[in-house]
Amino acid sequence: MISKTRFLGLLAATMLAGTTTVHAQTRLTIATVNNGDMIVMQKLSSRFEQQNPDIKLDWVVLEENVLRQRVTTDIATKGGQYDVLTIGTYEVPIWAKQGWLKKFDDLPAGYDTEDVLKPVREGLSHENTLYALPFYGESxxxxxxxxxxxxxxxxxxxxxxxxxxxxxxxxxxxxxxxxxxxxxxxxxxxxxxxxxxxxxxxxxxxxxxxxxxxxxxxxxxxxxxxxxxxxxxxxxxxxxxxxxxxxxxxxxxxxxxxxxxxxxxxxxxxxxxxxxxxxxxxxxxxxxxxxxxxxxxxxLWSWALAVPESSKKEEAAKKFVTWATSKEYIQLVGETEGWVSVPPGTRTSTYETKQYAEAAPFARFVLTAIESTDxxxxxxxxxxxxxxxxxxxxxxxxxxxxxxxxxxxxxxxxxxxxxxxxxxxxxxxxxxxxxxxxx
Structure with missing residues (x-):
């Protein structure tokens, strides 16, 4: 017959093991550029972690030239140092052709791919498939x-x-x-x-x-x-x-x-x-x-988020990238940082939002500049x-x-x-x- 003391000890160990299982986390390493919009993304990412307690984000924020050098070296050597890369319209089609990036061909319907501005969407595609999602676009x-x-x-x-x-x-x-x-x-x-x-x-x-x-x-x-x-x-x-x-x-x-x-x-x-x-x-x-x-x-440029083939954490990485480039994220920035601060140049819906149009008198001007580039x-x-x-x-x-x-x-x-x-x-x-x- 098991003693009461031993029973309580086993019960505590079982509960502790259960707690460990519940809180086991997937750690994502995100390489990004030290631009203002990305600093805001890092700040607001605690919301993503609250919604996804099984995912922990680790940030590597670098000056533009250094970022390009490090992520290029890592992806070309299949180093696997990063799970999410901040890259642009230059790298995406080239790296996709090399087989270095994971496809974004399984996005949820709510992401609304057609809402992404066509020049930006095409710049981040290879053979009509998206290989990165735009965080912001610019001319x-x-x-x-x-x-x-x-x-x-x-x-x-x-x-x-x-x-x-x-x-x-x-x-x-x-x-x-x-x-x-x-x-x-x-x-x-x-x-x-x-x-x-x-x-x-x-x-x-x-x-x-x-x-x-x-x-x-x-x-x-x-x-x-x-x-x-x-x-x-x-x-x-x-x-x-x-x-x-x-x-x-x-x-x-x-x-x-x-x-x-x-x-x-x-x-x-x-x-x-x-x-x-x-x-x-x-x-x-x-x-x-x-x-x-x-x-x-x-x-014409877009800073975008991509998942390298070398990442072993594809599901979690794609979940973060989808969140950070979604309509919901743009709404979050507008509500917390002010509508003038939302990431521009990615979505038609942003330019149809009354709050953004009122806060950003340059909005239509920027949209025209992006859409007119060839x-x-x-x-x-x-x-x-x-x-x-x-x-x-x-x-x-x-x-x-x-x-x-x-x-x-x-x-x-x-x-x-x-x-x-x-x-x-x-x-x-x-x-x-x-x-x-x-x-």
Whole structure:
């Protein structure tokens, strides 16, 4: 006969074992970029954990260039370090073709895939199947300080030319008071300075490659576009511009130090929010500037969440990705952070929401910019690649990064412009020849 003491001991052990089973957790490691919207996602993810007590989220938040390097290395080597990756419209179709990403072909009906904006949805697909879900989508646009432009007696056109941008920047440049005429990305990287420079090359009539995959980096169009870019930053930009990427310029504009900033449409919500911007009541916006060729002047990008094939936690990872990119998540951000802060550029329903339309006067403007981009018919002369501000081939990550480094060297005066362009031309030519694109 079992003693009362032993019985109580066995009962306690059984209850403890049951408790352990109930609270056993699947731990997901999420790699993401240190942009404002992703910081909000990390903050609000405690709601997901409350709804899913069997899932625990571990965050790895990295600067953009570092994130790209680490997730690319991990997925190419099948390292399995991450269960959810933050990647974009460049990586998704390439990595899906390699078999590196899990499909999102089993989404619940309530997710409403058709609500996702078509250019964004197509950019995250391979062979008509989604391989990542968009957290936010963006094009590019011009931000400016209305008070400075008015004080200078100038008017910003709805779609300025680069010559007009230069003229206005010159008038409002006031370095003695730490107000700079223009802020632009100078930090080297295929997704940093080259995102802007590529769109400038497009609108100045250039392209990365001709239809035979010959690089066109040392062409007159590149010389004119990059020369104009360097001239703007050297004469009317802040000191140390070669260290400034998206986040650095966002901080400067928010603090009132930039008169004009040409960058991602996603910044509009942050700049218009008085909690994050000192110039929210002085914010003006216009379309991305154009030069001789109007197409390709504004980029198309989406930061998206994907699940690598190397993850052993597919069900839990997909559950989180679906939650973080859902209509319900957008509603949650609107209710907790304010509607001006919701992730933009992904869903038609966002732009049909009355609260968002009232809180974000730039909403329709941004939607038009995204829907008007054309990743195929971008350049004046035909091109053999898909992409506005990037070339949709695996080798571009290295080509774009190396080109970005030489452009930064030209900006800082370490290399002359013609030397930088010739150096980048040779490196690109060697890369596409080795990859078998060019003969």
């Amino acid at each position: 590019s646009m011009t931000y400016y300080r209305t008070d400075l432009v008015e004080k200078a007696g100038m008017t910003m056109p709805e779609q300025p030319t680069y010559d007009q941008i230069k003229e206005i920047a010159a008038k409002i440049h006031d370095p003695a008071n730490q107000v700079y005429g223009i802020c632009l990305r100078g930090k080297p990287g295929w997704g940093e300075n080259m995102a802007l420079i590529s769109t400038m090359v497009n609108t100045f009539g250039g392209r990365w490659f001709d239809t035979d995959w010959k690089p066109m980096i040392d062409s007159p169009e590149w010389t004119q576009a990059v020369g104009f870019y360097i001239d703007l930053l050297k004469n009317y930009g802040p000191p140390g511009a070669s260290s400034n990427g998206f986040n650095e310029n966002l901080a400067m504009f928010s603090n009132g130090q930039c008169g004009i900033w040409i960058d991602a449409t996603v910044a509009a919500g942050m700049l218009f929010n008085p909690q994050t911007s000192k110039v929210s009541d002085k914010l003006g916006f216009a379309q991305a500037p154009v030069a001789s060729w109007p197409k390709g002047s504004n980029w 990743p195929i018919n971008t350049t004046r002369e035909p091109k053999p690649y898909v992409g506005v501000q990037f070339v949709g081939i695996p080798e571009f990550q290295a080509i774009g990064t190396q080109t970005g480094q030489t452009m930064a060297a030209a900006l800082t005066g370490q290399m002359k412009l013609d030397q930088a362009l010739k150096t980048a031309q040779s490196a690109a030519q060697r890369a596409v020849r080795q990859a078998g694109y060019a003969k």
